[in-house]
Amino acid sequence: MKESYGNVVQEAYINWLFEFCKKVYRVLAPHGSFVIDLGGAYQSKRPVRSLYNYRILIKLCDELDFRLAEEFFWYNPSKLPSPIEWVNKRKIRAKDSVNTIWWLSKTDNPKANVSNVLIPYSERMKKLLVNPDKYYKPKERPSGHDIGTAFATNNGGAIPSNLLQIPNTESSSRYIQLCKAANIPAHPARFPQKLPLFFINFLTDPGDIVLDIFAGSNTTGAAAEAVQRRWIAFEQNQSYLAASTFRFIDNNESIDVASKLFNKILASEETISIRRSVQLNLEI
Numbered sequence: 001m002k003e004s005y006g007n008v009v010q011e012a013y014i015n016w017l018f019e020f021c022k023k024v025y026r027v028l029a030p031h032g033s034f035v036i037d038l039g040g041a042y043q044s045k046r047p048v049r050s051l052y053n054y055r056i057l058i059k060l061c062d063e064l065d066f067r068l069a070e071e072f073f074w075y076n077p078s079k080l081p082s083p084i085e086w087v088n089k090r091k092i093r094a095k096d097s098v099n100t101i102w103w104l105s106k107t108d109n110p111k112a113n114v115s116n117v118l119i120p121y122s123e124r125m126k127k128l129l130v131n132p133d134k135y136y137k138p139k140e141r142p143s144g145h146d147i148g149t150a151f152a153t154n155n156g157g158a159i160p161s162n163l164l165q166i167p168n169t170e171s172s173s174r175y176i177q178l179c180k181a182a183n184i185p186a187h188p189a190r191f192p193q194k195l196p197l198f199f200i201n202f203l204t205d206p207g208d209i210v211l212d213i214f215a216g217s218n219t220t221g222a223a224a225e226a227v228q229r230r231w232i233a234f235e236q237n238q239s240y241l242a243a244s245t246f247r248f249i250d251n252n253e254s255i256d257v258a259s260k261l262f263n264k265i266l267a268s269e270e271t272i273s274i275r276r277s278v279q280l281n282l283e284i
Helices: 010-027 052-063 084-089 123-130 174-181 194-203 219-226 238-248 255-267
Strands: 033-039 067-075 098-105 163-165 209-212 230-234 272-275 278-281
Touching: 010 033, 010 052, 033 052, 033 194, 052 067, 052 098, 174 238, 174 255, 194 219, 209 219, 219 230, 219 238, 238 255
Parallel strands: 067 163, 209 230, 230 278
Antiparallel strands: 033 098, 067 098, 272 278
């Protein structure tokens, strides 16, 4: 099904996206990272999965010399059952609720610090940290390693896995409220701010530049702004770009101010600076 915000057929998508990725590789810092979220898809009118996302990955690594630092999987527990034909109607497939996210880099050792994205300890781990001798009995593992209780050190949190469980349930954010109030269509394919925030915290430091080449409603820019990163957002649809400014309007600003800012950016053909650390570029 053709999306309301536009797409191309799978056969053409690989080369189409590759041209953008070449530009990303050119401007990416030597120890920077390129994170790309690619949802899976079925072949047209067939209950068979497409391999387009894997073909893109291989092409990027073979022809642009990107390195696959790690693959992540974004699990959205609130995602509706899809595809409708195979899941809801014929009931021959399970619903698709995981997106593959490739973390790519120019080098084997891109900037990264997992300590910046630690997750809360489980209740059992909290008890273990308080009294490791009571809750853990050292024993030799099948590998031959004897772990002991040396790991029972409080590091402020646990190391996250590469399975990111983040529900996509935005329904009453400031962005949505202002879009409704100004009678402006919100972007139909938004993702939760926690998703780009994880990678921004993991792979960048305050003051670094975060670039989103397909910004949509600019969730990535809002996440970068929240943690003191500079950012640049590119979006072909000027209406989506203009409405993305709603993500940066304070709660005490009026709807009238938001509407005026939207119309100003929508009518502009130049780069508009809307905040001290923000630039919105109207076209690639």
